[in-house]
Amino acid sequence: MATAKGKAKSAAVAPAPTISEEGNRRGDIVRAAGRLFREKGYSATTIRDIAGAVGMRSGSPFYHFKTKHDMLLAVVLEGIRDIHAAVEVEARKDSPPRARFEAMLRAHLRQLLGEEGRDFAAALLHESRHLEAAELAEITALKDRYEAMWQALLKELKKTGEIADDSRTARLFLMGAMNWTVQWYRPEGPKGIDALAKQLAAFVLR
Amino acid sequence: MATAKGKAKSAAVAPAPTISEEGNRRGDIVRAAGRLFREKGYSATTIRDIAGAVGMRSGSPFYHFKTKHDMLLAVVLEGIRDIHAAVEVEARKDSPPRARFEAMLRAHLRQLLGEEGRDFAAALLHESRHLEAAELAEITALKDRYEAMWQALLKELKKTGEIADDSRTARLFLMGAMNWTVQWYRPEGPKGIDALAKQLAAFVLR
DNA sequence: CCTACCGATCGGTAGG
DNA sequence: CCTACCGATCGGTAGG
CATH class of the missing domain: 1.10.357.10 (Tetracycline Repressor, domain 2)
Known part of the structure:
Protein backbone atom coordinates (compact mmCIF):
# COMPACT_ATOMS: atom_id res chain seq x y z
CA MET A 1 0.00 0.00 0.00
CA ALA A 2 2.83 2.37 0.44
CA THR A 3 3.16 2.07 -3.30
CA ALA A 4 -0.51 1.91 -4.03
CA LYS A 5 -1.35 4.84 -1.80
CA GLY A 6 1.42 6.93 -3.25
CA LYS A 7 0.13 6.24 -6.73
CA ALA A 8 -3.44 6.89 -5.74
CA LYS A 9 -2.50 10.25 -4.34
CA SER A 10 -0.51 11.41 -7.33
CA ALA A 11 -3.25 10.19 -9.65
CA ALA A 12 -5.92 12.04 -7.75
CA VAL A 13 -3.97 15.28 -7.40
CA ALA A 14 -2.31 15.25 -10.83
CA PRO A 15 -2.97 18.11 -13.29
CA ALA A 16 -6.11 16.22 -14.29
CA PRO A 17 -5.64 15.24 -17.91
CA THR A 18 -8.50 15.24 -20.37
CA ILE A 19 -10.23 11.90 -20.62
CA SER A 20 -8.79 10.93 -23.98
CA GLU A 21 -5.27 11.32 -22.59
CA GLU A 22 -5.92 9.37 -19.42
CA GLY A 23 -4.73 5.92 -18.63
CA ASN A 24 -7.47 3.63 -19.84
CA ARG A 25 -8.56 2.30 -16.48
CA ARG A 26 -8.86 5.69 -14.88
CA GLY A 27 -10.78 6.90 -17.90
CA ASP A 28 -13.02 3.85 -17.72
CA ILE A 29 -13.89 4.69 -14.14
CA VAL A 30 -14.64 8.32 -14.97
CA ARG A 31 -16.89 7.33 -17.86
CA ALA A 32 -18.74 4.68 -15.84
CA ALA A 33 -19.14 7.07 -12.93
CA GLY A 34 -20.48 9.73 -15.27
CA ARG A 35 -23.09 7.42 -16.68
CA LEU A 36 -24.19 6.19 -13.26
CA PHE A 37 -24.26 9.69 -11.78
CA ARG A 38 -26.54 10.77 -14.60
CA GLU A 39 -28.81 7.74 -14.28
CA LYS A 40 -29.12 7.51 -10.50
CA GLY A 41 -27.54 10.64 -9.12
CA TYR A 42 -24.29 10.93 -7.18
CA SER A 43 -25.61 9.99 -3.76
CA ALA A 44 -27.52 6.95 -4.95
CA THR A 45 -24.53 5.61 -6.88
CA THR A 46 -22.25 3.34 -4.89
CA ILE A 47 -18.59 2.59 -5.33
CA ARG A 48 -19.68 -0.98 -5.94
CA ASP A 49 -21.85 0.17 -8.84
CA ILE A 50 -18.93 1.94 -10.42
CA ALA A 51 -16.45 -0.85 -9.77
CA GLY A 52 -18.89 -3.40 -11.17
CA ALA A 53 -19.45 -1.37 -14.31
CA VAL A 54 -15.74 -1.57 -15.18
CA GLY A 55 -15.22 -5.14 -13.97
CA MET A 56 -13.40 -4.30 -10.77
CA ARG A 57 -13.88 -5.32 -7.14
CA SER A 58 -15.23 -2.76 -4.76
CA GLY A 59 -11.89 -1.74 -3.27
CA SER A 60 -10.08 -1.17 -6.55
CA PRO A 61 -11.38 2.21 -7.68
CA PHE A 62 -9.59 3.61 -4.64
CA TYR A 63 -6.32 2.77 -6.30
CA HIS A 64 -7.20 5.46 -8.87
CA PHE A 65 -9.15 7.93 -6.74
CA LYS A 66 -8.76 8.81 -3.11
CA THR A 67 -12.48 9.28 -2.54
CA LYS A 68 -15.86 9.06 -4.24
CA HIS A 69 -15.83 12.84 -4.10
CA MET B 1 -48.12 -2.07 16.34
CA ALA B 2 -51.28 -3.57 15.06
CA THR B 3 -52.74 -0.17 15.81
CA ALA B 4 -49.72 1.83 14.74
CA LYS B 5 -49.29 -0.07 11.51
CA GLY B 6 -52.95 0.22 10.68
CA LYS B 7 -52.79 3.95 11.17
CA ALA B 8 -49.61 4.30 9.22
CA LYS B 9 -51.14 2.49 6.30
CA SER B 10 -54.31 4.52 6.18
CA ALA B 11 -52.32 7.72 6.55
CA ALA B 12 -50.01 6.82 3.67
CA VAL B 13 -52.75 5.64 1.32
CA ALA B 14 -55.35 8.29 2.18
CA PRO B 15 -56.61 10.64 -0.58
CA ALA B 16 -53.59 12.80 0.15
CA PRO B 17 -54.94 16.10 1.48
CA THR B 18 -53.32 19.39 0.65
CA ILE B 19 -50.74 20.43 3.18
CA SER B 20 -52.78 23.12 4.87
CA GLU B 21 -55.49 20.56 5.61
CA GLU B 22 -53.16 17.91 6.98
CA GLY B 23 -52.71 16.97 10.59
CA ASN B 24 -49.94 19.17 11.86
CA ARG B 25 -47.37 16.49 12.47
CA ARG B 26 -47.75 14.91 9.07
CA GLY B 27 -47.55 18.34 7.50
CA ASP B 28 -44.46 19.14 9.56
CA ILE B 29 -42.76 16.05 8.20
CA VAL B 30 -43.68 16.90 4.62
CA ARG B 31 -42.35 20.43 4.98
CA ALA B 32 -39.14 19.34 6.68
CA ALA B 33 -38.62 16.62 4.08
CA GLY B 34 -39.19 19.15 1.29
CA ARG B 35 -36.60 21.51 2.67
CA LEU B 36 -34.03 18.76 3.18
CA PHE B 37 -34.67 17.20 -0.23
CA ARG B 38 -34.04 20.58 -1.81
CA GLU B 39 -30.91 21.25 0.21
CA LYS B 40 -29.24 17.85 0.03
CA GLY B 41 -31.22 15.82 -2.46
CA TYR B 42 -33.50 12.87 -1.76
CA SER B 43 -30.82 10.18 -1.59
CA ALA B 44 -28.53 12.13 0.67
CA THR B 45 -31.31 12.97 3.12
CA THR B 46 -31.82 10.43 5.88
CA ILE B 47 -34.90 9.59 7.87
CA ARG B 48 -32.92 10.73 10.88
CA ASP B 49 -32.41 14.14 9.26
CA ILE B 50 -36.13 14.51 8.74
CA ALA B 51 -37.08 13.19 12.17
CA GLY B 52 -34.54 15.47 13.81
CA ALA B 53 -35.87 18.49 11.95
CA VAL B 54 -39.32 18.02 13.50
CA GLY B 55 -38.10 16.91 16.93
CA MET B 56 -38.88 13.23 16.55
CA ARG B 57 -36.85 10.07 17.04
CA SER B 58 -35.74 8.17 14.00
CA GLY B 59 -38.50 5.56 14.09
CA SER B 60 -41.41 7.93 14.44
CA PRO B 61 -41.83 9.28 10.90
CA PHE B 62 -42.83 5.73 9.98
CA TYR B 63 -45.97 6.19 12.03
CA HIS B 64 -47.03 8.76 9.41
CA PHE B 65 -45.46 7.29 6.27
CA LYS B 66 -44.85 3.72 5.31
CA THR B 67 -41.57 4.47 3.52
CA LYS B 68 -39.16 7.25 2.68
CA HIS B 69 -40.46 6.91 -0.85
C1' DC C 1 -44.74 8.61 19.20
C1' DC C 2 -40.49 6.35 21.84
C1' DT C 3 -37.14 2.57 22.84
C1' DA C 4 -34.41 -0.66 21.27
C1' DC C 5 -33.00 -2.99 17.81
C1' DC C 6 -31.93 -5.57 13.10
C1' DG C 7 -29.92 -6.91 8.69
C1' DA C 8 -28.05 -4.72 4.86
C1' DT C 9 -25.11 -1.75 2.88
C1' DC C 10 -21.99 1.97 2.64
C1' DG C 11 -17.19 4.36 1.82
C1' DG C 12 -12.91 3.27 2.70
C1' DT C 13 -8.44 0.66 4.26
C1' DA C 14 -4.61 -2.88 5.45
C1' DG C 15 -1.95 -5.93 3.41
C1' DG C 16 -0.44 -8.07 -0.22
C1' DC D 1 -5.76 -4.46 -8.67
C1' DC D 2 -7.71 -8.31 -5.27
C1' DT D 3 -9.00 -10.20 -0.65
C1' DA D 4 -10.80 -9.52 3.40
C1' DC D 5 -12.39 -6.69 6.34
C1' DC D 6 -14.04 -2.48 9.49
C1' DG D 7 -16.83 0.99 11.75
C1' DA D 8 -20.57 3.80 10.65
C1' DT D 9 -24.86 4.48 9.06
C1' DC D 10 -28.96 3.40 6.71
C1' DG D 11 -34.25 2.32 6.17
C1' DG D 12 -37.31 0.06 8.61
C1' DT D 13 -39.73 -2.80 12.49
C1' DA D 14 -41.44 -5.07 17.04
C1' DG D 15 -43.40 -3.97 20.98
C1' DG D 16 -45.19 -0.98 23.84
Whole structure:
Protein backbone atom coordinates (compact mmCIF):
# COMPACT_ATOMS: atom_id res chain seq x y z
CA MET A 1 0.00 0.00 0.00
CA ALA A 2 2.83 2.37 0.44
CA THR A 3 3.16 2.07 -3.30
CA ALA A 4 -0.51 1.91 -4.03
CA LYS A 5 -1.35 4.84 -1.80
CA GLY A 6 1.42 6.93 -3.25
CA LYS A 7 0.13 6.24 -6.73
CA ALA A 8 -3.44 6.89 -5.74
CA LYS A 9 -2.50 10.25 -4.34
CA SER A 10 -0.51 11.41 -7.33
CA ALA A 11 -3.25 10.19 -9.65
CA ALA A 12 -5.92 12.04 -7.75
CA VAL A 13 -3.97 15.28 -7.40
CA ALA A 14 -2.31 15.25 -10.83
CA PRO A 15 -2.97 18.11 -13.29
CA ALA A 16 -6.11 16.22 -14.29
CA PRO A 17 -5.64 15.24 -17.91
CA THR A 18 -8.50 15.24 -20.37
CA ILE A 19 -10.23 11.90 -20.62
CA SER A 20 -8.79 10.93 -23.98
CA GLU A 21 -5.27 11.32 -22.59
CA GLU A 22 -5.92 9.37 -19.42
CA GLY A 23 -4.73 5.92 -18.63
CA ASN A 24 -7.47 3.63 -19.84
CA ARG A 25 -8.56 2.30 -16.48
CA ARG A 26 -8.86 5.69 -14.88
CA GLY A 27 -10.78 6.90 -17.90
CA ASP A 28 -13.02 3.85 -17.72
CA ILE A 29 -13.89 4.69 -14.14
CA VAL A 30 -14.64 8.32 -14.97
CA ARG A 31 -16.89 7.33 -17.86
CA ALA A 32 -18.74 4.68 -15.84
CA ALA A 33 -19.14 7.07 -12.93
CA GLY A 34 -20.48 9.73 -15.27
CA ARG A 35 -23.09 7.42 -16.68
CA LEU A 36 -24.19 6.19 -13.26
CA PHE A 37 -24.26 9.69 -11.78
CA ARG A 38 -26.54 10.77 -14.60
CA GLU A 39 -28.81 7.74 -14.28
CA LYS A 40 -29.12 7.51 -10.50
CA GLY A 41 -27.54 10.64 -9.12
CA TYR A 42 -24.29 10.93 -7.18
CA SER A 43 -25.61 9.99 -3.76
CA ALA A 44 -27.52 6.95 -4.95
CA THR A 45 -24.53 5.61 -6.88
CA THR A 46 -22.25 3.34 -4.89
CA ILE A 47 -18.59 2.59 -5.33
CA ARG A 48 -19.68 -0.98 -5.94
CA ASP A 49 -21.85 0.17 -8.84
CA ILE A 50 -18.93 1.94 -10.42
CA ALA A 51 -16.45 -0.85 -9.77
CA GLY A 52 -18.89 -3.40 -11.17
CA ALA A 53 -19.45 -1.37 -14.31
CA VAL A 54 -15.74 -1.57 -15.18
CA GLY A 55 -15.22 -5.14 -13.97
CA MET A 56 -13.40 -4.30 -10.77
CA ARG A 57 -13.88 -5.32 -7.14
CA SER A 58 -15.23 -2.76 -4.76
CA GLY A 59 -11.89 -1.74 -3.27
CA SER A 60 -10.08 -1.17 -6.55
CA PRO A 61 -11.38 2.21 -7.68
CA PHE A 62 -9.59 3.61 -4.64
CA TYR A 63 -6.32 2.77 -6.30
CA HIS A 64 -7.20 5.46 -8.87
CA PHE A 65 -9.15 7.93 -6.74
CA LYS A 66 -8.76 8.81 -3.11
CA THR A 67 -12.48 9.28 -2.54
CA LYS A 68 -15.86 9.06 -4.24
CA HIS A 69 -15.83 12.84 -4.10
CA ASP A 70 -12.76 12.92 -6.29
CA MET A 71 -14.51 10.78 -8.87
CA LEU A 72 -17.34 13.28 -9.04
CA LEU A 73 -14.82 16.07 -9.39
CA ALA A 74 -13.18 14.35 -12.35
CA VAL A 75 -16.56 13.81 -14.02
CA VAL A 76 -17.71 17.38 -13.53
CA LEU A 77 -14.39 18.76 -14.68
CA GLU A 78 -14.61 16.73 -17.86
CA GLY A 79 -18.10 18.14 -18.33
CA ILE A 80 -17.18 21.81 -18.23
CA ARG A 81 -14.01 21.27 -20.25
CA ASP A 82 -15.83 19.50 -23.07
CA ILE A 83 -18.60 22.08 -23.30
CA HIS A 84 -16.21 24.99 -23.08
CA ALA A 85 -13.94 23.55 -25.75
CA ALA A 86 -16.76 22.67 -28.12
CA VAL A 87 -18.44 26.06 -27.92
CA GLU A 88 -15.20 28.04 -28.00
CA VAL A 89 -14.39 26.62 -31.42
CA GLU A 90 -17.59 28.16 -32.77
CA ALA A 91 -17.25 31.40 -30.85
CA ARG A 92 -13.82 32.08 -32.39
CA LYS A 93 -15.02 31.94 -35.98
CA ASP A 94 -15.67 35.29 -37.56
CA SER A 95 -18.96 34.51 -39.21
CA PRO A 96 -21.89 36.94 -38.72
CA PRO A 97 -23.23 37.01 -35.17
CA ARG A 98 -26.44 35.23 -36.02
CA ALA A 99 -24.67 32.28 -37.66
CA ARG A 100 -22.15 32.15 -34.84
CA PHE A 101 -24.95 32.16 -32.30
CA GLU A 102 -26.69 29.23 -33.93
CA ALA A 103 -23.43 27.29 -34.17
CA MET A 104 -22.77 27.87 -30.47
CA LEU A 105 -26.24 26.71 -29.55
CA ARG A 106 -25.66 23.61 -31.65
CA ALA A 107 -22.32 22.85 -30.01
CA HIS A 108 -23.74 23.32 -26.52
CA LEU A 109 -26.76 21.13 -27.21
CA ARG A 110 -24.66 18.43 -28.81
CA GLN A 111 -22.59 18.18 -25.64
CA LEU A 112 -25.70 18.09 -23.48
CA LEU A 113 -27.67 15.60 -25.53
CA GLY A 114 -25.18 13.64 -27.59
CA GLU A 115 -23.88 10.29 -26.43
CA GLU A 116 -20.30 11.41 -25.96
CA GLY A 117 -20.88 14.26 -23.60
CA ARG A 118 -24.23 13.89 -21.92
CA ASP A 119 -23.09 11.93 -18.90
CA PHE A 120 -20.47 14.53 -18.02
CA ALA A 121 -22.81 17.38 -18.82
CA ALA A 122 -25.58 16.01 -16.65
CA ALA A 123 -23.20 15.61 -13.73
CA LEU A 124 -21.98 19.16 -14.25
CA LEU A 125 -25.51 20.53 -14.26
CA HIS A 126 -27.02 18.48 -11.47
CA GLU A 127 -24.39 17.01 -9.18
CA SER A 128 -21.90 19.86 -8.76
CA ARG A 129 -23.64 20.92 -5.62
CA HIS A 130 -22.17 17.94 -3.79
CA LEU A 131 -18.78 19.57 -4.17
CA GLU A 132 -17.48 22.39 -2.03
CA ALA A 133 -16.44 25.81 -3.30
CA ALA A 134 -12.74 25.05 -2.80
CA GLU A 135 -12.94 21.89 -4.88
CA LEU A 136 -14.87 23.77 -7.54
CA ALA A 137 -12.22 26.42 -8.05
CA GLU A 138 -11.00 25.21 -11.44
CA ILE A 139 -14.54 24.44 -12.55
CA THR A 140 -15.77 27.86 -11.52
CA ALA A 141 -12.97 29.56 -13.40
CA LEU A 142 -13.78 27.69 -16.59
CA LYS A 143 -17.47 28.38 -16.12
CA ASP A 144 -16.79 32.10 -15.79
CA ARG A 145 -14.90 32.13 -19.07
CA TYR A 146 -17.67 30.12 -20.65
CA GLU A 147 -20.35 32.53 -19.53
CA ALA A 148 -18.30 35.52 -20.68
CA MET A 149 -18.17 34.03 -24.17
CA TRP A 150 -21.94 33.94 -24.34
CA GLN A 151 -22.34 37.36 -22.84
CA ALA A 152 -20.05 38.83 -25.47
CA LEU A 153 -22.05 37.24 -28.25
CA LEU A 154 -25.32 38.52 -26.83
CA LYS A 155 -23.81 41.99 -26.81
CA GLU A 156 -23.05 41.71 -30.50
CA LEU A 157 -26.55 40.50 -31.25
CA LYS A 158 -27.95 43.42 -29.32
CA LYS A 159 -25.88 45.84 -31.35
CA THR A 160 -27.29 44.47 -34.60
CA GLY A 161 -30.78 44.52 -33.09
CA GLU A 162 -31.27 40.80 -33.35
CA ILE A 163 -31.98 40.21 -29.68
CA ALA A 164 -34.13 42.18 -27.25
CA ASP A 165 -31.98 41.90 -24.17
CA ASP A 166 -28.29 41.20 -23.59
CA SER A 167 -28.28 41.33 -19.79
CA ARG A 168 -26.94 38.67 -17.49
CA THR A 169 -30.51 37.65 -16.78
CA ALA A 170 -31.25 37.24 -20.47
CA ARG A 171 -28.22 35.02 -20.79
CA LEU A 172 -29.48 32.91 -17.90
CA PHE A 173 -32.90 32.59 -19.51
CA LEU A 174 -31.17 31.35 -22.64
CA MET A 175 -29.00 28.91 -20.69
CA GLY A 176 -32.11 27.65 -18.98
CA ALA A 177 -33.90 27.00 -22.24
CA MET A 178 -30.87 25.00 -23.37
CA ASN A 179 -30.00 23.18 -20.19
CA TRP A 180 -33.59 22.17 -19.54
CA THR A 181 -33.60 20.12 -22.76
CA VAL A 182 -31.75 17.49 -20.73
CA GLN A 183 -35.02 16.88 -18.89
CA TRP A 184 -37.21 16.22 -21.91
CA TYR A 185 -35.16 15.57 -25.04
CA ARG A 186 -35.21 11.95 -26.25
CA PRO A 187 -32.37 11.14 -28.65
CA GLU A 188 -33.26 10.46 -32.27
CA GLY A 189 -29.94 11.19 -33.90
CA PRO A 190 -27.79 14.33 -34.21
CA LYS A 191 -30.21 15.70 -36.80
CA GLY A 192 -32.79 16.23 -34.09
CA ILE A 193 -30.28 18.13 -32.00
CA ASP A 194 -29.27 20.47 -34.80
CA ALA A 195 -32.90 21.21 -35.60
CA LEU A 196 -33.41 22.04 -31.94
CA ALA A 197 -30.59 24.59 -32.08
CA LYS A 198 -32.18 26.24 -35.12
CA GLN A 199 -35.55 26.38 -33.43
CA LEU A 200 -34.14 27.94 -30.30
CA ALA A 201 -32.29 30.56 -32.32
CA ALA A 202 -35.52 31.43 -34.13
CA PHE A 203 -37.36 31.58 -30.81
CA VAL A 204 -35.11 34.17 -29.20
CA LEU A 205 -33.86 36.19 -32.19
CA ARG A 206 -35.87 38.83 -33.99
CA MET B 1 -48.12 -2.07 16.34
CA ALA B 2 -51.28 -3.57 15.06
CA THR B 3 -52.74 -0.17 15.81
CA ALA B 4 -49.72 1.83 14.74
CA LYS B 5 -49.29 -0.07 11.51
CA GLY B 6 -52.95 0.22 10.68
CA LYS B 7 -52.79 3.95 11.17
CA ALA B 8 -49.61 4.30 9.22
CA LYS B 9 -51.14 2.49 6.30
CA SER B 10 -54.31 4.52 6.18
CA ALA B 11 -52.32 7.72 6.55
CA ALA B 12 -50.01 6.82 3.67
CA VAL B 13 -52.75 5.64 1.32
CA ALA B 14 -55.35 8.29 2.18
CA PRO B 15 -56.61 10.64 -0.58
CA ALA B 16 -53.59 12.80 0.15
CA PRO B 17 -54.94 16.10 1.48
CA THR B 18 -53.32 19.39 0.65
CA ILE B 19 -50.74 20.43 3.18
CA SER B 20 -52.78 23.12 4.87
CA GLU B 21 -55.49 20.56 5.61
CA GLU B 22 -53.16 17.91 6.98
CA GLY B 23 -52.71 16.97 10.59
CA ASN B 24 -49.94 19.17 11.86
CA ARG B 25 -47.37 16.49 12.47
CA ARG B 26 -47.75 14.91 9.07
CA GLY B 27 -47.55 18.34 7.50
CA ASP B 28 -44.46 19.14 9.56
CA ILE B 29 -42.76 16.05 8.20
CA VAL B 30 -43.68 16.90 4.62
CA ARG B 31 -42.35 20.43 4.98
CA ALA B 32 -39.14 19.34 6.68
CA ALA B 33 -38.62 16.62 4.08
CA GLY B 34 -39.19 19.15 1.29
CA ARG B 35 -36.60 21.51 2.67
CA LEU B 36 -34.03 18.76 3.18
CA PHE B 37 -34.67 17.20 -0.23
CA ARG B 38 -34.04 20.58 -1.81
CA GLU B 39 -30.91 21.25 0.21
CA LYS B 40 -29.24 17.85 0.03
CA GLY B 41 -31.22 15.82 -2.46
CA TYR B 42 -33.50 12.87 -1.76
CA SER B 43 -30.82 10.18 -1.59
CA ALA B 44 -28.53 12.13 0.67
CA THR B 45 -31.31 12.97 3.12
CA THR B 46 -31.82 10.43 5.88
CA ILE B 47 -34.90 9.59 7.87
CA ARG B 48 -32.92 10.73 10.88
CA ASP B 49 -32.41 14.14 9.26
CA ILE B 50 -36.13 14.51 8.74
CA ALA B 51 -37.08 13.19 12.17
CA GLY B 52 -34.54 15.47 13.81
CA ALA B 53 -35.87 18.49 11.95
CA VAL B 54 -39.32 18.02 13.50
CA GLY B 55 -38.10 16.91 16.93
CA MET B 56 -38.88 13.23 16.55
CA ARG B 57 -36.85 10.07 17.04
CA SER B 58 -35.74 8.17 14.00
CA GLY B 59 -38.50 5.56 14.09
CA SER B 60 -41.41 7.93 14.44
CA PRO B 61 -41.83 9.28 10.90
CA PHE B 62 -42.83 5.73 9.98
CA TYR B 63 -45.97 6.19 12.03
CA HIS B 64 -47.03 8.76 9.41
CA PHE B 65 -45.46 7.29 6.27
CA LYS B 66 -44.85 3.72 5.31
CA THR B 67 -41.57 4.47 3.52
CA LYS B 68 -39.16 7.25 2.68
CA HIS B 69 -40.46 6.91 -0.85
CA ASP B 70 -43.92 7.89 0.29
CA MET B 71 -42.54 11.03 1.89
CA LEU B 72 -41.02 12.04 -1.41
CA LEU B 73 -44.30 11.33 -3.12
CA ALA B 74 -46.15 13.61 -0.73
CA VAL B 75 -43.60 16.39 -1.26
CA VAL B 76 -43.67 16.16 -5.04
CA LEU B 77 -47.45 16.00 -5.11
CA GLU B 78 -47.63 19.15 -3.03
CA GLY B 79 -45.25 20.75 -5.52
CA ILE B 80 -47.30 20.13 -8.64
CA ARG B 81 -50.57 20.95 -6.88
CA ASP B 82 -49.33 24.30 -5.64
CA ILE B 83 -47.91 25.37 -8.99
CA HIS B 84 -50.93 24.17 -10.89
CA ALA B 85 -53.33 25.94 -8.57
CA ALA B 86 -51.37 29.20 -8.51
CA VAL B 87 -51.03 29.44 -12.29
CA GLU B 88 -54.56 28.27 -13.02
CA VAL B 89 -55.95 31.26 -11.14
CA GLU B 90 -54.17 33.56 -13.57
CA ALA B 91 -54.95 31.49 -16.64
CA ARG B 92 -58.69 31.70 -15.96
CA LYS B 93 -58.83 35.48 -15.96
CA ASP B 94 -59.97 37.03 -19.20
CA SER B 95 -57.40 39.77 -19.47
CA PRO B 96 -55.54 40.23 -22.77
CA PRO B 97 -53.16 37.35 -23.61
CA ARG B 98 -50.04 39.35 -22.96
CA ALA B 99 -51.13 40.41 -19.48
CA ARG B 100 -52.30 36.91 -18.70
CA PHE B 101 -49.00 35.51 -19.89
CA GLU B 102 -47.03 37.79 -17.62
CA ALA B 103 -49.27 36.95 -14.66
CA MET B 104 -48.78 33.25 -15.26
CA LEU B 105 -45.02 33.65 -15.45
CA ARG B 106 -45.17 35.57 -12.20
CA ALA B 107 -47.25 32.90 -10.47
CA HIS B 108 -44.97 30.10 -11.66
CA LEU B 109 -41.82 31.92 -10.61
CA ARG B 110 -43.25 32.81 -7.22
CA GLN B 111 -43.88 29.15 -6.52
CA LEU B 112 -40.40 28.23 -7.69
CA LEU B 113 -38.51 30.95 -5.89
CA GLY B 114 -40.71 32.11 -3.02
CA GLU B 115 -40.27 30.77 0.47
CA GLU B 116 -43.61 29.00 0.61
CA GLY B 117 -43.30 26.85 -2.44
CA ARG B 118 -39.68 26.47 -3.38
CA ASP B 119 -38.94 23.35 -1.38
CA PHE B 120 -41.82 21.48 -2.98
CA ALA B 121 -41.07 22.88 -6.40
CA ALA B 122 -37.41 21.91 -6.24
CA ALA B 123 -38.35 18.35 -5.27
CA LEU B 124 -40.82 18.24 -8.12
CA LEU B 125 -38.24 19.41 -10.62
CA HIS B 126 -35.24 17.44 -9.43
CA GLU B 127 -36.23 14.45 -7.33
CA SER B 128 -39.26 13.03 -9.17
CA ARG B 129 -37.02 10.64 -11.01
CA HIS B 130 -36.62 8.58 -7.85
CA LEU B 131 -40.28 7.66 -8.17
CA GLU B 132 -41.65 5.07 -10.55
CA ALA B 133 -44.20 5.71 -13.27
CA ALA B 134 -46.99 3.99 -11.33
CA GLU B 135 -46.40 6.17 -8.28
CA LEU B 136 -46.30 9.23 -10.49
CA ALA B 137 -49.73 8.65 -12.02
CA GLU B 138 -51.53 11.45 -10.21
CA ILE B 139 -48.57 13.77 -10.63
CA THR B 140 -48.32 13.07 -14.34
CA ALA B 141 -52.02 13.75 -14.81
CA LEU B 142 -51.75 17.12 -13.10
CA LYS B 143 -48.61 17.93 -15.04
CA ASP B 144 -50.40 17.21 -18.32
CA ARG B 145 -53.19 19.61 -17.45
CA TYR B 146 -50.61 22.16 -16.39
CA GLU B 147 -48.75 21.92 -19.66
CA ALA B 148 -51.96 22.14 -21.66
CA MET B 149 -52.76 25.43 -19.95
CA TRP B 150 -49.51 26.92 -21.15
CA GLN B 151 -49.84 25.49 -24.60
CA ALA B 152 -53.26 27.08 -24.98
CA LEU B 153 -51.91 30.44 -23.95
CA LEU B 154 -49.02 30.21 -26.40
CA LYS B 155 -51.53 29.50 -29.13
CA GLU B 156 -53.39 32.70 -28.31
CA LEU B 157 -50.17 34.68 -28.33
CA LYS B 158 -49.30 33.23 -31.70
CA LYS B 159 -52.65 34.30 -33.09
CA THR B 160 -52.05 37.88 -32.02
CA GLY B 161 -48.51 37.69 -33.41
CA GLU B 162 -46.88 38.29 -30.06
CA ILE B 163 -44.80 35.13 -30.05
CA ALA B 164 -42.77 33.53 -32.83
CA ASP B 165 -43.50 29.89 -32.08
CA ASP B 166 -46.25 28.09 -30.19
CA SER B 167 -45.01 24.53 -30.63
CA ARG B 168 -44.45 22.03 -27.84
CA THR B 169 -40.74 22.67 -28.18
CA ALA B 170 -41.24 26.39 -27.76
CA ARG B 171 -43.20 25.74 -24.60
CA LEU B 172 -40.38 23.58 -23.29
CA PHE B 173 -37.83 26.31 -24.04
CA LEU B 174 -39.98 28.68 -22.04
CA MET B 175 -40.35 26.22 -19.16
CA GLY B 176 -36.60 25.76 -19.20
CA ALA B 177 -35.94 29.48 -18.95
CA MET B 178 -38.27 29.58 -15.94
CA ASN B 179 -37.29 26.39 -14.19
CA TRP B 180 -33.60 27.09 -14.54
CA THR B 181 -33.97 30.19 -12.36
CA VAL B 182 -33.96 27.79 -9.42
CA GLN B 183 -30.27 27.25 -10.14
CA TRP B 184 -29.17 30.86 -10.03
CA TYR B 185 -31.80 33.12 -8.46
CA ARG B 186 -30.92 34.45 -5.02
CA PRO B 187 -33.91 35.74 -3.08
CA GLU B 188 -34.15 39.46 -2.43
CA GLY B 189 -37.86 39.79 -1.86
CA PRO B 190 -40.92 39.17 -4.06
CA LYS B 191 -40.21 42.36 -5.96
CA GLY B 192 -37.20 40.70 -7.54
CA ILE B 193 -39.33 37.78 -8.62
CA ASP B 194 -42.00 39.92 -10.25
CA ALA B 195 -39.38 41.92 -12.12
CA LEU B 196 -37.97 38.65 -13.38
CA ALA B 197 -41.36 37.65 -14.76
CA LYS B 198 -41.60 40.98 -16.61
CA GLN B 199 -38.14 40.57 -18.04
CA LEU B 200 -38.83 37.07 -19.26
CA ALA B 201 -42.06 38.19 -20.92
CA ALA B 202 -40.19 40.95 -22.71
CA PHE B 203 -37.49 38.51 -23.74
CA VAL B 204 -39.80 36.08 -25.52
CA LEU B 205 -42.62 38.33 -26.73
CA ARG B 206 -42.42 40.58 -29.74
C1' DC C 1 -44.74 8.61 19.20
C1' DC C 2 -40.49 6.35 21.84
C1' DT C 3 -37.14 2.57 22.84
C1' DA C 4 -34.41 -0.66 21.27
C1' DC C 5 -33.00 -2.99 17.81
C1' DC C 6 -31.93 -5.57 13.10
C1' DG C 7 -29.92 -6.91 8.69
C1' DA C 8 -28.05 -4.72 4.86
C1' DT C 9 -25.11 -1.75 2.88
C1' DC C 10 -21.99 1.97 2.64
C1' DG C 11 -17.19 4.36 1.82
C1' DG C 12 -12.91 3.27 2.70
C1' DT C 13 -8.44 0.66 4.26
C1' DA C 14 -4.61 -2.88 5.45
C1' DG C 15 -1.95 -5.93 3.41
C1' DG C 16 -0.44 -8.07 -0.22
C1' DC D 1 -5.76 -4.46 -8.67
C1' DC D 2 -7.71 -8.31 -5.27
C1' DT D 3 -9.00 -10.20 -0.65
C1' DA D 4 -10.80 -9.52 3.40
C1' DC D 5 -12.39 -6.69 6.34
C1' DC D 6 -14.04 -2.48 9.49
C1' DG D 7 -16.83 0.99 11.75
C1' DA D 8 -20.57 3.80 10.65
C1' DT D 9 -24.86 4.48 9.06
C1' DC D 10 -28.96 3.40 6.71
C1' DG D 11 -34.25 2.32 6.17
C1' DG D 12 -37.31 0.06 8.61
C1' DT D 13 -39.73 -2.80 12.49
C1' DA D 14 -41.44 -5.07 17.04
C1' DG D 15 -43.40 -3.97 20.98
C1' DG D 16 -45.19 -0.98 23.84
